[in-house]
Amino acid sequence: MNKELPIAIFDSGIGGLTVAKRLYRLLPKEKIIYFGDTARVPYGTKSAETIKQYAIQITRFLIRFNPKIIVIACHSVSSLGTSFLKRRFPGITFIDVINPSALQALKTTRNKQIGVIGPPATISSKRYESIIKRIDSQVHVYQKACPLLVPLAEEGWFDTDVTKNIISYYVDDLLEKQIDTLILGCTHYPLLEKAIRAVVGPSVFLVDASEATGIKVKKVLQQQDLLNKGKLKKHVPVLFFSDLPDYRKKIMSRFWNTQALLIKKASTGGKKNV
């Protein structure tokens, strides 16, 4: 396979930009193609059947760019596992955004008390818990759905008192369980890291899904000898969005504040609508 082929990343919206940004910094020689399904965001409140259908449509769109790897930077899709995509697209390597964090949390914890925060769909899927318990059944996993954190992050309320109050409301139960590791199970949460840190204190290890996924992608490309080792070219990341109103652009700039991006509107071309 050609090492110069792009890395494709997709998400239900713009949260996955924290993953794309991390990859862009970690692997500056790679071409990055991103698709954000902003016309149908959020996925978290939708059914599994609908989410799978959307993920298949997006993958079909991304395959046109002949990517060497596809990163599922969406927790709602990742929580359904990757097998439904692997079955449908057998030639493609998929990396999801949940496995890498679960494995990192297992390495980090000393007292085997791990907390997970995320949007309702991610939490109710219990995906983190099942991955972690399969590897070490002695670990206790405490989960908490935090539906208000995505809107707070999108609105730029990163480090306000209101944000800290809401985070306290969500994580106090987990802290009572003496967790020593907290998985930030949503690609929006790195924006709130300072507020989360202020609430949980300095002794809890925070697992950032974007960081863990970036490291995993690099490792897989290394193993497959697919890292682009050529001269450093300035590849401009290309970001596609299924809807792109001004309001969304403003929010986007809070996630990846650079002018050096190529932003386009695109349709997945899906035939079936709901």
Place this chain on the structure above:
Amino acid sequence: MNKELPIAIFDSGIGGLTVAKRLYRLLPKEKIIYFGDTARVPYGTKSAETIKQYAIQITRFLIRFNPKIIVIACHSVSSLGTSFLKRRFPGITFIDVINPSALQALKTTRNKQIGVIGPPATISSKRYESIIKRIDSQVHVYQKACPLLVPLAEEGWFDTDVTKNIISYYVDDLLEKQIDTLILGCTHYPLLEKAIRAVVGPSVFLVDASEATGIKVKKVLQQQDLLNKGKLKKHVPVLFFSDLPDYRKKIMSRFWNTQALLIKKASTGGKKNV
């Protein structure tokens, strides 16, 4: 036209249920059909072009039930005006959710200082302002987008200190302008009315879009002699949703807490997807 035909109501999601509930109480003899596009909610962050396309698909779905009137209980669609729907569906009477509130606010204000709060798309459309100014150019309209209020309402944070703090952050500018009337420009906001009242104090008149729209629908049906004057039958409101996961059902119960509803999943059958 047959007076026993149903009243159809649609919204991008579940907010319009506050309108449907109001109508159900105001006009207990009427059949009510509701469509909530929960698979594609929210519309507020989408472009005008996309929102219009969705509204047309939903109207096509509702017309199968031969409604005597269609209520657009969605501020994002209403902010685009009703003419694009009237042109496409010339035989149908459409009532939007913005006009009735704008007219009520004009009746209520004494000092001609009117405030409007709503989701970003509703506010940036400046629809309230243009309707009000067209009737009375002396009125000052002060608008404020409040993106966090819908998530707070959906999560049931109706009357918490956090909610009041966020409301204060949004409306303090409006209160400084000495508004005597505040339009709640979102069908979710009746759920937060107690908290909004606590922040704005007793002297500001609150215009509830759901209430104003309900009264308007009754008036139009009266004028057209289409009110169902038969014996009171127990018509069970039928609510269709394009997606219906458990999480959404739980939120829905905060909007209309009755078991006496028929809830179904439905597709608009739209061909074009994004």
